[in-house]
Structures are given as C-alpha cells and as structure tokens.
Amino acid sequence: MNKIKLSKSKYCKCVQCEKILWLEKYKPECAVINKNEAIIGNGKKVGELAKGLFGDYEDIPYNEDLSVMIEKTEELMQDKPNIITEASFSYDNNFCSVDILKNDSDGVEIYEVKSATEIKPYYLDDVAFQYFVLSNLGLTVKKVCIVYLNNDTYIRGKELDINQLFNIVDVTFEALEKQDEVKNNIDMINNLMETQDKDNEPETDICVNCLDPDSPCVFWDYCTRDLPKPNVFDIFLMKKDKKFEKYYDGIISFEDLENDDDLTTPRFVEQIDFELHDREPKIEKEAINEILDSLSYPLYFIDYETCQYAIPEFEGTKAYQQIPFQYSLHIIQEEGAPLEHKEFLAEVDDENMIRHFAESMINDIPEDGSVIIYNNSFEPARNREIGEMYPDLNDEMERINENIVDFMVPFRSRKYYTKEMEGSYSIKKVLPALFPDDDELDYSKLPGVHKGDEAANAFLTLNEQTPEKQKEIREGLLRYCELDTYAMVKIWEKFKEVTNED
Structure with a gap:
C-alpha cells in the first residue's frame, strides 16, 4: 500500500470524519471556509508565549520541506537535556511537530499547547497521534501534557505571569490508552x-x-445537499443529538416532523407549523404593551461590540474576557423628540480602553431613563465586570443596569413570531422578518462589517492594516454598530404600530 502523508491535524480531521481527506483532495471547491484571522492570530500568540514556560529553548523554524525540520530536530536531540519547540518527527509517513518537547537523558515529555480554556475531546486524539509517532521511532515518552489557558483563577496584574496564565494537565494515561485506536485509524485512512x-x-x-461546535465541518453543505429544505437540522435550538436521532429514523423533512407524534416541544411544533402552513404573524399585544408600558423617557437604545484577547492585554482581565471597545447609542429625550445618535469606538492601542468606554457611556447616559438593549445576558454582564474592575464607576454601572429593558423578550418567548424568523429570535432574523426588503435595515448592504464576529475580528487586526485601510475599517465598524441600535428604534416603532392596530 502506498501510504499517504498524514499530519496530526489531518489525522484529527479524519477521526471526526473518515472521508475528509477524500473531500479535500477531490472536492475542495465544495468547502465553505470562514477564515477568522483573529482566531488564527490568537493561536499563534498563545503558542509563541507558551514556548517560554520551561525557560530557554531551541526553536525549529517552519519549512515547507519537512525533512529540513526533521534533520534539525535530530541534531538538537543530541544535545540533551534541552527544550525544543516545534520538534518534528516522521514515522511511516506520519508527521508531527511537538509544540514543546522536554528532551531529557532518560526520555522525552510532550507538551501540546492549545489556545482554549478547557481540554476538548479531540485534543486527546492529537497527543495520542504524537505519542504514536515518537514511541514508534524508539523514543521513551515519559509524559504527555496538554497546556491550555486558565481563565478561571488567573486575573492579570500589571505584568503578565505566564506560569499562572497556563494550566498544564498530564494526559499520559489517556494517550497510552488510545494507541491501538491510533494505529487502526491510520490503517483505515490509508x-x-x-x-x-x-x-x-x-x-x-x-x-x-x-x-x-469546536470544529464544524466545512463540507456540511455539500454532504447535506440532497436533503429537503428546510429539514430537521433547521429546527432552532433542538439539540444536535436529537436532530440526528430523527435523521437516522428517516424523519427529515418538515412534513415528516409534522407527522411525528414524538415531537411535542411547543416551539419546535410551532416553527414547523408556521413554515408549512404559512401562518399569519403571531402577535400577543398584551405582552408587547407590557414592554412599552415599562419604558420611561429618555429612551437610550444601546448596543456594545466586544472582542476577546486570548492573552489578557489589560490589568484586571482574564483570558478571553469580553472586552467592550465600541457602542452605539440612539436617544429619544421625550415623546415626539428627534432621534439623536452618539457613539464610541476605542483606539486599538488604548491601555485604558475599558475605562474610557465606560466613562464615555456614563457621560452619554446621564439621566435615569430606559436603557434598551437586545439580549439581557450580554450588556449587563459587561457593566458588572466594569464595576468590579473600577469600583469608583460601580454605582453608575449599577444605575444603568437597573434601567435596562430587553427587547428580545417577546421574540424569545414567542409572543411575537413570524414564519420568516425561522424559529430564531436573533436580531439578524427578527429585523428582516419585521421589515422585509428594507435596504436601510439590510446588514448585507453595510460596508465591510456585517456581523459581530466580523466586528471583533476587524478591531483586533486593525494594527495590521495601512492607515487608509484602518480609517475604512473604523468607518465600517461605526456604521455596523449604529445599525444595531437603529434596528432597536425601528422595533420600538413596530411595537407601537402593532399594538395600535384595530
């Protein structure tokens, strides 16, 4: 058998889906790839920082000719004890680079670095593959560890402490247990x-x-191309295990699901019913009036944009903490008053970004009126975090939180629902459902930034752009966030419209 060249990343993909290499080789054009530069950048930064965990080290630079990396590793392996990063090995066409290799006189230790905050199941496949390669080359593998970020107990001080930032967990036993599985998987793949x-x-x-959710397949659309549309995988908030249970039972289309006596969850039944029978919008006016009656002027429609740094950049923050860097604020001072707009967008190099964000917002929301948001689990949590970081601002952050009204409530509770929402209560689904064909409210027509992850990615990578491009991106960020709060204004107007109808 002519064995294929298998890297640890390809091996892990194949554990997830045995035909992934076939698809990559023969159907690459069918992959839907959403490349997130910020995530890639986070991974590289974490990997580089972790190299210093055990002191001085020798690094193997990447080379497209893998044999160069392997030869350099063999050379450094003679100079033990030492620490080698990106140590590279190949056994029977199976290649791996070890993030950190402790090379001792009596054997080696493998340290696999991950830019996550927990150990995910497929990480064990990754380290088991490395153990397989190194042990079959005759090396004594004394220990296998996974290194990942600690965002439970470590809060950054003035200086970054990498020994507290990283957790190191010994998974030698788990890697050993998987050795027969690794060999069988490699044989199956070949x-x-x-x-x-x-x-x-x-x-x-x-x-x-x-x-x-940690590694969704880029060939999902291709592999489900022949399924009826919509289908069981389009049921909003149904657990994926349940979706596949239905799928394997042949209950796939919405027609199948409608006739399934075991499907009784009201929100699932309702989504299917609205889709199949083109129901009129469901509007429970009493629930909408409840929201409207809770409002008091001034009305502050606000939305935050946040980003996450894998390595905490600011004193008082954790790994992957949501860092607010932008807000948009639409204001109606009193009934009949014109719509005002205010906004804040941090400078990417501002070391006091969070405080400046909060001070600007406090200044722009000086009175006790209704602070209208969409999703009560997000902005209030950021406000509490700010209050904890800056005790002198805590009273003001609590004041803002006490005045919050969540416009998502009637959509989440299905008091206001239309077929076009497709079971969802995301504003990206709700807005076009309420205002079809309104270009002014169409996120796809925005310049550059169209959704939250794009906003975070754009901000985190600003410093990599030219001054001209930075200006363009910042303008795109402002317009995107502005639409989020203008959308809430329009929803407020829609609430008033539907409750005033005869």
Missing part, C-alpha cells in the same frame, strides 16, 4: 484513500461529529 478514487466517493453518512 485503506480508504487507496481504494476510493475521484469517481468513487466513500459512502460515509453524516453524523453528530459534523456539527461539532
């Missing part, structure tokens, strides 16, 4: 690629792994 050519696609059905 056999599949040897026997299946471009005209002979492997008959591998979709499974729960395809929707793994």
Whole structure:
C-alpha cells in the first residue's frame, strides 16, 4: 500500500470524519471556509508565549520541506537535556511537530499547547497521534501534557505571569490508552484513500461529529445537499443529538416532523407549523404593551461590540474576557423628540480602553431613563465586570443596569413570531422578518462589517492594516454598530404600530 502523508491535524480531521481527506483532495471547491484571522492570530500568540514556560529553548523554524525540520530536530536531540519547540518527527509517513518537547537523558515529555480554556475531546486524539509517532521511532515518552489557558483563577496584574496564565494537565494515561485506536485509524485512512478514487466517493453518512461546535465541518453543505429544505437540522435550538436521532429514523423533512407524534416541544411544533402552513404573524399585544408600558423617557437604545484577547492585554482581565471597545447609542429625550445618535469606538492601542468606554457611556447616559438593549445576558454582564474592575464607576454601572429593558423578550418567548424568523429570535432574523426588503435595515448592504464576529475580528487586526485601510475599517465598524441600535428604534416603532392596530 502506498501510504499517504498524514499530519496530526489531518489525522484529527479524519477521526471526526473518515472521508475528509477524500473531500479535500477531490472536492475542495465544495468547502465553505470562514477564515477568522483573529482566531488564527490568537493561536499563534498563545503558542509563541507558551514556548517560554520551561525557560530557554531551541526553536525549529517552519519549512515547507519537512525533512529540513526533521534533520534539525535530530541534531538538537543530541544535545540533551534541552527544550525544543516545534520538534518534528516522521514515522511511516506520519508527521508531527511537538509544540514543546522536554528532551531529557532518560526520555522525552510532550507538551501540546492549545489556545482554549478547557481540554476538548479531540485534543486527546492529537497527543495520542504524537505519542504514536515518537514511541514508534524508539523514543521513551515519559509524559504527555496538554497546556491550555486558565481563565478561571488567573486575573492579570500589571505584568503578565505566564506560569499562572497556563494550566498544564498530564494526559499520559489517556494517550497510552488510545494507541491501538491510533494505529487502526491510520490503517483505515490509508485503506480508504487507496481504494476510493475521484469517481468513487466513500459512502460515509453524516453524523453528530459534523456539527461539532469546536470544529464544524466545512463540507456540511455539500454532504447535506440532497436533503429537503428546510429539514430537521433547521429546527432552532433542538439539540444536535436529537436532530440526528430523527435523521437516522428517516424523519427529515418538515412534513415528516409534522407527522411525528414524538415531537411535542411547543416551539419546535410551532416553527414547523408556521413554515408549512404559512401562518399569519403571531402577535400577543398584551405582552408587547407590557414592554412599552415599562419604558420611561429618555429612551437610550444601546448596543456594545466586544472582542476577546486570548492573552489578557489589560490589568484586571482574564483570558478571553469580553472586552467592550465600541457602542452605539440612539436617544429619544421625550415623546415626539428627534432621534439623536452618539457613539464610541476605542483606539486599538488604548491601555485604558475599558475605562474610557465606560466613562464615555456614563457621560452619554446621564439621566435615569430606559436603557434598551437586545439580549439581557450580554450588556449587563459587561457593566458588572466594569464595576468590579473600577469600583469608583460601580454605582453608575449599577444605575444603568437597573434601567435596562430587553427587547428580545417577546421574540424569545414567542409572543411575537413570524414564519420568516425561522424559529430564531436573533436580531439578524427578527429585523428582516419585521421589515422585509428594507435596504436601510439590510446588514448585507453595510460596508465591510456585517456581523459581530466580523466586528471583533476587524478591531483586533486593525494594527495590521495601512492607515487608509484602518480609517475604512473604523468607518465600517461605526456604521455596523449604529445599525444595531437603529434596528432597536425601528422595533420600538413596530411595537407601537402593532399594538395600535384595530
């Protein structure tokens, strides 16, 4: 058998889906790839920082010719004890680079660095593959560890303490237990690629792994192309295990689901019913009036944009803490008053970004009126975090929180629902459902930034852009966030309209 070249990343993909390499080789154009530069950048920064965990180290620079990396590793391995980063090995066409290798006189220790805050199941496949390669090369692997970020107990002080920032967990036993599995998986992968050519696609059905939130498959659309639309996978908030249970039972289309006596969850039944029978909008006026009656002027419609630094950049913050860097604020001072707009967008190099954000917001919301948001779990949490970081601002942050009104409530509780919402209560679904074909409220028409993760990514990568591009991106960020709060104004107007109808 002509064995394929298998890296640890390819191996982990194949554990998730055995035909992924076939798809990448013969159907690459069918992949839907959403490349997030900020996530990639976070991973690189974490990896570089972790290299210093055990003191001085020798680094193996990346080379497209992997043999160069392997030869350099062999050379450094002779100079033990030492620490080698990106130590590279190949056994029987199976290649891996070890993030941190402790090379001792009596054996080696493997340290796999992850830019996450917990150990995910497929990390064990990753380290088990490395153990397989190194042990089959005759190396004594004394220990296998996963290194990941500690955002439970470590809060950054003035200086970053990498020994507290990282957790190190020994998973040697788990890696050892998986050795037979690794060998069998490698044999399976090689056999599949040897026997299946471009005209002979492997008959591998979709499974729960395809929707793994940590590594969703880029070929999902391709592999589900023949399913009816909509289908069971479009049911909002149904657990993925339940979706696949229905799928394997042949209950796939909405028609199938409507006739399924076991499907009794009211919100699922309602989504299916509205879709199949084109129901009129469901509007419970009493619930809408409850929201309207709770409002008091001035009305402050506000939305935050946040980003996450894997390595905490600011004193008093944790890894991956949501850092507010922008807000948009629409204001109606009194009934019939014109709509005002205020906004804040931090400078990306501002070390006091969070405080400046809060001070600006406090200044722009000086009175006790209704602070209108969309999703009560987000902005109030950021306000509490700010109050904890800056005790002198805590009273003002609490004042703002006490005045919050959540416009998501009637949509989340299905007191206001239309077919076009497709079961969701996200503002990105609600807005076009309430205002179809309104270009003014169309996020896709915005310049550059169209959704929250794009906003965070744009801000985090600003320093990598030219001054001209930075100006363009900042303008895109402002327009995006402004639409979020203008959307809430329009929803408020819609609430008044539907409750005043006869």
